Amino acid sequence: MRELVVIGNGMVGARAVEEILARGGGVMFRITMFGDEPYGNYNRILLSELLARGTDPDEDPLDADLLLNPRQWYGDNGITLHAGVRVVRIDRFAHRVYADDGSIVRYDKLVLATGSRPYFPPMEGLWADDKTLTPGVFGFRTLHDTMAMMRYARGKQRAAVIGGGLLGLEAARGLQAHGLAVHVVHAAQGLMNQQLDAQAGLVLRRSLERLGMSVHTGVRTTGVRCSRDGAVTGVNFADGATLDVDMVVVAAGIRPNIGLAMVSGLETQRGIVVDDQLRSVDDDDIYAVGECVQHRGEVYGLVGPLWEQAAVLADHITGTDPAAAYHGSRLATKLKVAGVDVAAMGLKEPERPDDEFVQFSEPCRGIYQTVIIRDGVLVGATLLGDVSKVASLTQAFDRRVPLPEERIRLLFDIGVPPPETGVAELADEAQVCNCNGVSKDQLVACVRDGQRTVEGVMAVTRAGKGCGSCEDLVADIVTAALGEVLQEDPTANYYVPCIPMDKPQLIAAIRKRGLRSVSAVFAALTEDGAEHAGSKMALASLLKVIWNEQYIDERDARFINDRVHANIQRDGTFSVVPQVVGGVTSPAQLRRIADVAERYHIPMLKITGGQRIDLLGVRKEDLPNVWADLDMPSGYAYGKSFRTVKTCVGSDFCRFGLGDSTQLGIDIERRYQGLESPAKMKLAVSGCPRNCAESYVKDVGIVAIEGGRWEIYVGGAAGANVRKGDLLATVQQREQAITLTGRFMQYYRENANWLERSYDFVPRIGLPELQAILVKDRDGIAGRLDEAMQQSIDAYHDPWQEHRHPATEGQFRDALPLVELPKVPAR
Amino acid sequence: MFRLRNSGLRAVAAICPPRGGLLADGFIDSQQVICPPHNHAFRLINGQCTTGAPSVRAYPMHAEDGELTLRLDTPQ
Ligand SMILES: Cc1cc2nc3c(=O)[nH]c(=O)nc-3n(C[C@H](O)[C@H](O)[C@H](O)COP(=O)(O)OP(=O)(O)OC[C@H]3O[C@@H](n4cnc5c(N)ncnc54)[C@H](O)[C@@H]3O)c2cc1C
Ligand code: SF4
Ligand code: FES
Numbered sequence: 001m002r003e004l005v006v007i008g009n010g011m012v013g014a015r016a017v018e019e020i021l022a023r024g025g026g027v028m029f030r031i032t033m034f035g036d037e038p039y040g041n042y043n044r045i046l047l048s049e050l051l052a053r054g055t056d057p058d059e060d061p062l063d064a065d066l067l068l069n070p071r072q073w074y075g076d077n078g079i080t081l082h083a084g085v086r087v088v089r090i091d092r093f094a095h096r097v098y099a100d101d102g103s104i105v106r107y108d109k110l111v112l113a114t115g116s117r118p119y120f121p122p123m124e125g126l127w128a129d130d131k132t133l134t135p136g137v138f139g140f141r142t143l144h145d146t147m148a149m150m151r152y153a154r155g156k157q158r159a160a161v162i163g164g165g166l167l168g169l170e171a172a173r174g175l176q177a178h179g180l181a182v183h184v185v186h187a188a189q190g191l192m193n194q195q196l197d198a199q200a201g202l203v204l205r206r207s208l209e210r211l212g213m214s215v216h217t218g219v220r221t222t223g224v225r226c227s228r229d230g231a232v233t234g235v236n237f238a239d240g241a242t243l244d245v246d247m248v249v250v251a252a253g254i255r256p257n258i259g260l261a262m263v264s265g266l267e268t269q270r271g272i273v274v275d276d277q278l279r280s281v282d283d284d285d286i287y288a289v290g291e292c293v294q295h296r297g298e299v300y301g302l303v304g305p306l307w308e309q310a311a312v313l314a315d316h317i318t319g320t321d322p323a324a325a326y327h328g329s330r331l332a333t334k335l336k337v338a339g340v341d342v343a344a345m346g347l348k349e350p351e352r353p354d355d356e357f358v359q360f361s362e363p364c365r366g367i368y369q370t371v372i373i374r375d376g377v378l379v380g381a382t383l384l385g386d387v388s389k390v391a392s393l394t395q396a397f398d399r400r401v402p403l404p405e406e407r408i409r410l411l412f413d414i415g416v417p418p419p420e421t422g423v424a425e426l427a428d429e430a431q432v433c434n435c436n437g438v439s440k441d442q443l444v445a446c447v448r449d450g451q452r453t454v455e456g457v458m459a460v461t462r463a464g465k466g467c468g469s470c471e472d473l474v475a476d477i478v479t480a481a482l483g484e485v486l487q488e489d490p491t492a493n494y495y496v497p498c499i500p501m502d503k504p505q506l507i508a509a510i511r512k513r514g515l516r517s518v519s520a521v522f523a524a525l526t527e528d529g530a531e532h533a534g535s536k537m538a539l540a541s542l543l544k545v546i547w548n549e550q551y552i553d554e555r556d557a558r559f560i561n562d563r564v565h566a567n568i569q570r571d572g573t574f575s576v577v578p579q580v581v582g583g584v585t586s587p588a589q590l591r592r593i594a595d596v597a598e599r600y601h602i603p604m605l606k607i608t609g610g611q612r613i614d615l616l617g618v619r620k621e622d623l624p625n626v627w628a629d630l631d632m633p634s635g636y637a638y639g640k641s642f643r644t645v646k647t648c649v650g651s652d653f654c655r656f657g658l659g660d661s662t663q664l665g666i667d668i669e670r671r672y673q674g675l676e677s678p679a680k681m682k683l684a685v686s687g688c689p690r691n692c693a694e695s696y697v698k699d700v701g702i703v704a705i706e707g708g709r710w711e712i713y714v715g716g717a718a719g720a721n722v723r724k725g726d727l728l729a730t731v732q733q734r735e736q737a738i739t740l741t742g743r744f745m746q747y748y749r750e751n752a753n754w755l756e757r758s759y760d761f762v763p764r765i766g767l768p769e770l771q772a773i774l775v776k777d778r779d780g781i782a783g784r785l786d787e788a789m790q791q792s793i794d795a796y797h798d799p800w801q802e803h804r805h806p807a808t809e810g811q812f813r814d815a816l817p818l819v820e821l822p823k824v825p826a827r
Numbered sequence: 828m829f830r831l832r833n834s835g836l837r838a839v840a841a842i843c844p845p846r847g848g849l850l851a852d853g854f855i856d857s858q859q860v861i862c863p864p865h866n867h868a869f870r871l872i873n874g875q876c877t878t879g880a881p882s883v884r885a886y887p888m889h890a891e892d893g894e895l896t897l898r899l900d901t902p903q
Contacts, residue, residue, distance in 0.1 A: 519832065530856065530857060530858075531832065531856040531857060532856050533853075533854040533855050533856040533858075533859055533860065533861045533868070534854070534861060534866075534868070536854050536856075537854070556832075556854070556855065559854070559863065560849075560852035560853070560863045561863075563852075568849075568852065568863060568864070570847075570864070572849055
C-alpha cells in the first residue's frame, strides 16, 4: 500500500480524508494524519456558538455536536492520528516528514491542510514575550482560544474586540453573552467590509447597536495598556483616545499557515500556490487544500469553497477521476453574524457605469438588500436582516438563469403566491447548508430513508449545525419532504393491492392463521374472499419464503415462467439457461449444450452477462427433453429469485488476486441457488478492488481486499438504474461472508416490497439500520434469519427435474398449436 | 378456455391484441385474465380490456354431461 500523510487535522484536512475514504482510498493508502491540536477534528464554525452559549468553561466542551471526527473514527478507518503533534519539516527528496515529537514518516503522497491563524497587527504591548500574548489578549481560532476566553471573562466588565469582520462580530456577540460590555473597534469605515458595501455596513451597525454593542469605526488601535502585574487594562487609538477594558480579542484578519511549505521549498505567496488539481506547483506528490491554499490568486476563508476543493483532491489522488479539476468558486455566503442574517454573493457594489443596481434599505428594521445585474445576468447580491430570497438569488447567481423583467421581483414577492414555493423551486443539488456542505437532495433522501423530524435530519446530515443560518431553510425542506412522504397513498405500502396490510403485517397474519396456499390467503384475508389475479405471483413468492417445503403450490398461482421454469419470449418460445456455477464450466458441459442446441434446432446461443449460456427459441413442448438431455440444474434466469454469482478468476490465475473469488462465488451460488425473492438477486465476487466481476454494482457484491479480508456491498445496480452498493461490512473469513450474504438476503426476502430491487430497498431501510440489524445484531434476530435461510436452502429442489413427472398433464403442451405466432428471426 | 376456481367456465380469444401475448398462459381470477408479457387485463365475461388496450373477443361457454359447448357465432 502507498503511504498518504496529511498535515493538519482541521475541518478540511479531515474532510479530504473522508472524501478519499469514500472513493475507496482506504484500500489504496495507509493514511497518517498530523494535527497540532490535541483532539480529533472538531467543527471550528461552532466555536462562535460555544462562546455564546457560555457553558461552564471547565466542562468538557468536546460534546458530540462539536466533534466531527472523534478519535475512534480514525481507528475505525485504519488512520494513524498523531494529535497534538506538529510537523516541522518536509524532506521532499527523501519523501519524509519530520514532527516535533521526533517522529519521521515516509510518504508517497502528502496533503497540506494547515489552515490559517489569526493575524495580530503590530501594536504596542500586545505581546508578553516572543510567543506569549499579554494576559487578557486573545486570538479567536481554536477551541483552546475559546475556552481560555471564557475562563478569563468570568467576573470581567468590559471587552474590546479589534476587528469588525465576521469573526470579530461573532466574538463580540459571544462575550456579550457572558455579561461583558463589548466595544467593537474597526479600522475601516464599514463593518464587514469584506462582504458588505458601506450602506449595508451602516445598517448592520445600527442592528448591533440595538443589541447593546458599542461600535467604533474608522479607528486604528495602536497599543494595549497593561497593569503593573502585566494584565490588560485598556487600548489606545491612533487619534489619541483610549478605552478602559479588562480583555481584548484581536480578530483583525487571518493569515494562511504557509511557514512549513515555505521552508520546504514550495511556492508560496499569500497561500501555498496550487494548480487545478490542488497540487503544489512545485511538487506533484504534494497536495494542499483548505484555507492555506492559494488557487488562481484566490485564498478562501469560508468552508463552502473548501469542501469543493476537498472533493476534487480526493477525485484526483485516488484516481477516481483523473481529469478532476478545481476552477475556483464563485462566492455565495450565507451567515448568521451576531444573530443577524447576512447573505452575500459576487460583487458588493456596481463596478461599471451600465451595471444595473437595485437597492432597498429599511434601517429601522435592520434590512438592507441589493442586487447587481450586468448584461441581464445577476452578478452580485447582498441581503442583510431578511434573507428570505437567498435561495432563488443563489440559484440565479450560480446558474445565470434569466431574471424577471421587473428587477424588484428578485427581492420581493409582489402580489404573487406564498414563499413556500421557494423550497420546491430550489434545485435538487443546490447547497442548503454551506457550513457542512449539505444539499437539498441529501436532506430529502434523509427523510425518505426514514428520518421523521427536523432535528433527526439535522443530526444525521449535520445541516444547520454550523453557523445556523440555514436552519429555517432546512426545516422548510424537511417539512415539505415529510409532507410528500406522509401524503403517500397508504395503499402504496400494501404488499399486494387486494389486502390492506404491509409486508410485516401480512407475514404475521399468514403465520398466525397458518395460510399455506395462495387461495387460502385470498379466502381469509381479502375483503370479500375473492381472488385477485394481479396478486398471485407476489403471494406465491412470499408463501414460499415463509413456509418453504410446507408451502402448498397451486399451479394457477404461478407465472407462466414459473409453471414451465423457463423465460417466455416475444414469440411464445422459451429461453433456457442452465446453471453454470460461478461462471465456471467444463468441456463436458459445453459439449452437452452444443449437442442439445443441434438436436433441438436452437436458433440462438448467447453468452449472458451473468456468465452463462442462454439457449433461445426453445419450443414449449421440447422443454422437458431439453432439460433431460442437458442434465444440468436450472439457472433460474426466469424467476424473481436468486440468479447468479458472477466471479473473476481471482487469486488462482490473476496476478492481482487477493482472495479466491472463484471458489467463494461457487460456494455462494451452490448454497443459495434458486431461492425465491421479491425481485431478482444478482451477485458477484471479485478477487481484488479492480472489481472485474462488477461487485460494486450487484445486489450483493463481495470484494477481496488486503489482509485476506472480504468487503460485502449491498444494494448495487447496473441496469436501468446505476448505483454503487453500500459497504455493509468487512469480514475476516470467507464463511462470515457467506453467512452475512445469506442473512442480508433473508432480511430482504422478508422485508422488501414485491418487485422492490435491493437498490431501492437498501436506501429505504438505510445502511446504518441494516448494519445495526445484520452486523451488530441490535435486535437479536440474526440467528433467526440464518435459521430461516437454512430452512429455505434445505427445501430447495431443482425444478427441471419435473421433466420426469410433469406437474400437470399438458404442462409443456403448446397452448396454441394451431395459431401462427410472430416469428423472431434467428441469426 | 379457463376453468375458474368456482368451477365456472370462460373463453376468450387466445391472443392479446396489442402485442400478441398468449392469454392462455396468463393469470386469472374470477373476473379477469392478465396477459403475461405486458400485464394487460381483460374481463373474462365480455373481453373488455381494463388497462386501456383494445378488447378481445369473449365466447359464451358451458358444460353439460361432461361436454363443453362454446358458441363462436355470438354477435358481439
Ligand atoms: C470562530 C470561527 C467561526 C467561523 N465561522 C464560519 C462560518 O460561519 N462559516 C464558514 O464558512 N466558515 C467559518 N469559519 C471558517 C472555517 O472554520 C474555516 O474556513 C475552516 O476551519 C478551514 O479549514 P482548514 O482545514 O483549512 O483549517 P483549520 O480548520 O484551521 O485546520 C488546520 C489544522 O491544521 C493544524 N496545523 C497547522 N499547521 C500544522 C503543522 N505544521 N503540523 C500539524 N498540524 C498543523 C492546525 O492546528 C489546525 O488544527 C469560522 C472560523 C472560526 C475560527
Ligand atoms: S478483480 Fe482483481 S483478482 Fe479479480 S480478475 Fe480483476 S484484477 Fe484479478
Ligand atoms: S449554512 Fe451554516 S449551518 Fe448551514
